[in-house]
Amino acid sequence: MQVETEGMSFSYKDKKVLESVSLRFGEGEVVSIIGPNGVGKSTFLHCLNRLLAPSEGSVMVDGRDVSEFSLKELARIMGYVPYSPASNFPLSVIDMVIMGRHPYSRIGSAKDDLKAAHKILEELDIEDLAFRPFAELSAGQRQKVMIARGLVQDPKVLLLDEPTANLDIKHQMEVAGLLRDLSRADGLSVVMVSHELNIAAKYSDRMVLLCKGEVFTAGSPWEVLTPENIRAVYEVDADVADHGGRPYVMLNGPVRRHA
């Protein structure tokens, strides 16, 4: 399944957040959207799954505009894992994951929904958490539960807003590795927003660098993570080394501006 944006722009009132973004996401690839704070990374994800409507341009899924899909149809195609999941209500892990079955729910589907949730929890190796309160889990466990909720929608594309934020390095690698494995095994397309450049470089097939709402560059991690690009977009001096065939960014410091 192919997701494509064509000249997509988005504005919050007069403030242009995204400007003519044209990108394509193929089946089974892991794509990281990177860039400094406030360049429209999360807005881009929200436009992909119709949480926001682009002011110009379009989002197409297999050649069909997303606005033509019903919300349930779209939820069966795209799963969404929000940034920093939390709930105002006491929910257990199984309650949380079963919610993801909503696009398939019908009278008498409870047993099937439970089975689907169990299968996903088993696949992610978190079934022992099933009946524990979500709020009592560690940040890494919560993130896995939210990924489970996205996956139980049985989507073709999984959108994730900073899935490795607030995680320690072990959990960052676990979560990113899990997403790559799912993509390889099931042909799932993964589009994730990330601030962790090295994690994104290690686990992504492609990267998209956004700057001021526009695509600064897109391509393989080696094409995107160059010292020049990092300097131009992040205003940070960095060296990029080869680490196991992947680029590894070493930060030197902010770019010094001279009067």
Place this chain on the structure above:
Amino acid sequence: MPDQDFADGYLRYVRHKLIFIIAALAILAIAAGISCLVDGRPIGVLDVYRIIWEHLTGAKYEYATPEYWDDFVVCQMRLPRTVLAIIAGSSLAVCGAVMQSIMSNPLADPYTTGMSSGACLGAIIAIVMGFAFTGPSMYGIVGMSFLVALIPAFVVILVSRVVSTSPATLILMGTIMSYMFGAVNTLILVHQEGETLSAAYLWTIGSLDNVVWSDLLVPGIVSVVGCIAMLAMSGKLNVMMMGDDQARSMGLDVDNFRTVLLLAMSVMVASIISFTGILGFVGLVAPHIVRMAIGSDNKYVIPASMAFGSALLLVTDTIARLVVYPYEIPVGIILMFIGGPLFLFVVVRKRGYGGIY
């Protein structure tokens, strides 16, 4: 974990929720029996259940025999009030649980969203306009209550559709509207005299006094239909608890769903408040205590809140009738005395959950 072990674990997980619901129903049954003891003629608690059972199974008694009077006192004089408490308690508690879910805010209930105050203002306007409390004229009070209760519902619908706003802001708007309705209430009341003033004022406090079976038709039907409909939508309500964006990403048409539910709850709240006046805290406290005990899956929260809300209202109403017996205090006052500290206890007793939990 094999499928069977997981299924067994799930059954254990569900069992304690079901046990809680059964326990709440048992408390409700006991509270209902005790509430039928109060007033004049001494009848034992077990006799109350027997009399109700015999009445339901069609027993007939000779006029003016002791059995006749027992049946008359329990089934015609005391039971309507008990049933009204059950209807009002369950409806308001379910509306509270549903509002908290659709606004993704644990502080939402018919009172904090302004709906109760709106319904109360509508009732007072109708009373001042001369509608009576009994007979067909009563529907004028219900209708007026519904119309004014729609105002906060429409404001919430409009604001959430037109302006992207947080659930906390919606509650704040509801509270502001409550104050404004309260101001209009007071303005109307200061220009009234005698019976109209006392009748209208009682509406602002809340009471279950002076109810007969025929009064229960409208709130009874609305409550049963409303609560069943809300229970049928428990899956969608669960999704709404996660907030609008996540609910939409899981395929729920958030705006239309919220609109339909707010309109339905306006009818439910108006049909109760127009008979009882404002009954605060039931919609807030009952769902919170239920969630503390069995979590937030609305499939269980809604029936448990119905039982717990009814029991809460029955117990407070019984206390209201006993504190200065043979006189009685309006139940709304006792609800404030008991509901306030109870809610404070819920807020303070954090258990590592998000929000106020």
